[in-house]
Structures are given as C-alpha cells and as structure tokens.
Amino acid sequence: MKNILILFLSILSFSIVSCNDNCDEGDKPTPASFFVEIVDETSGENVFENATYTAQQITIQDLDEVAVPFRFIENSNSIQIFPSVENALGNSFLIKLNNETTMQTDEINVNYDVSSSAGECFTTYKIENILFPNNTSELVDAVYVIKI
Incomplete structure (x- = not known):
C-alpha cells in the first residue's frame, strides 16, 4: 500500500511539474500608452521646440493629483503618457505646463477609456477614446497633436 501511495504521489507531482503553459517568466505586456505633441495654436510651432516650455516644466496628474507616469521624447519633442488602466x-x-520665468501656464484636460484583451500569459490594455475637451486636437501618425 505504501508503494502504491508513493507511486501515485510521484506521478501526480510529475504531472504538476511538467505542466507547461507556454508562458515565460520574462514575458510582460507593453504598458498602455499614447503620444502627444503640443503646439501653439497661433504659430503652429511645437511649444518645446520654440522654447515656450521645457521638458522639466511638464506635470501630469490625475484628478486626485497623483502623478501620471510619462516620458519626454527629445528627438520629436513629444510626450509618451502611461495613464492608469484600472x-x-x-x-x-491633466497635463500642466508651467514656465515660471515667463509666468506662462497651460493646462490640458484629457479624457480616455481603457479596453483590455486577456491573452494566454497576460492581459493587454489599450488606451482609447482619447479626448481633449478644451483643446483642438488631431491624430497625426499615431500622435495626438494638441493646440494650446
């Protein structure tokens, strides 16, 4: 009886260990994000190229004033934003631009929805229905160009 129990446990543990779900521990989804470029409504110039603002003068916060992660991309003077997908x-x-030297400030409200797709190894999120209710904007080559 003891041998049968040992054999049974061995087979059971082997089947659990050999289970392969085709997922590597290193596999991770790309974080949901989108890109924005901010331009002067009058001149059409990028506000970072014409030195109206610098990358250090950008603050992005949710409505509870919690920082929203972002990355400034210098070679295109655009911003990649990683909003919450909860x-x-x-x-x-809110995207806040504040140039304390010139006393110029601009705020851009952003509204969005999130869709998700459950895969075999992880769930992928996508930011969609992105709107800038107080600003004129257009989507150009996967970048939202916002006029301030």
Whole structure:
C-alpha cells in the first residue's frame, strides 16, 4: 500500500511539474500608452521646440493629483503618457505646463477609456477614446497633436 501511495504521489507531482503553459517568466505586456505633441495654436510651432516650455516644466496628474507616469521624447519633442488602466470608462487626467520665468501656464484636460484583451500569459490594455475637451486636437501618425 505504501508503494502504491508513493507511486501515485510521484506521478501526480510529475504531472504538476511538467505542466507547461507556454508562458515565460520574462514575458510582460507593453504598458498602455499614447503620444502627444503640443503646439501653439497661433504659430503652429511645437511649444518645446520654440522654447515656450521645457521638458522639466511638464506635470501630469490625475484628478486626485497623483502623478501620471510619462516620458519626454527629445528627438520629436513629444510626450509618451502611461495613464492608469484600472477603470475601463471615464478616466481623466491633466497635463500642466508651467514656465515660471515667463509666468506662462497651460493646462490640458484629457479624457480616455481603457479596453483590455486577456491573452494566454497576460492581459493587454489599450488606451482609447482619447479626448481633449478644451483643446483642438488631431491624430497625426499615431500622435495626438494638441493646440494650446
């Protein structure tokens, strides 16, 4: 009886160990993000190229004033934003530009939704329905060009 129990446990443990779900521990989804370029509505110039603002003068926060992660991309003077994907609908945050030297400030309200797709190894999130309710904007080559 003891041998049968040992044999049974060995087979059971082997089947558990040899289970392969085709997922590598290093596999991770690309974080959901989108790109924005901010231009002067009058001149059409990028506000970072014409030195209206610098990358250090950017603050992005949700409505609870919690920082939203972003990355400034110098070679294109655009911003890659990584907003929260916790809620599917009705998300908002604020892009703040503040040049203390010239006393110029601009705020851009952003509204968005999140969709998700469950895969074999992880869930992928996508930012969609992106709107800038107080600014004119257009989507150009996967970059939202916002006029201030």
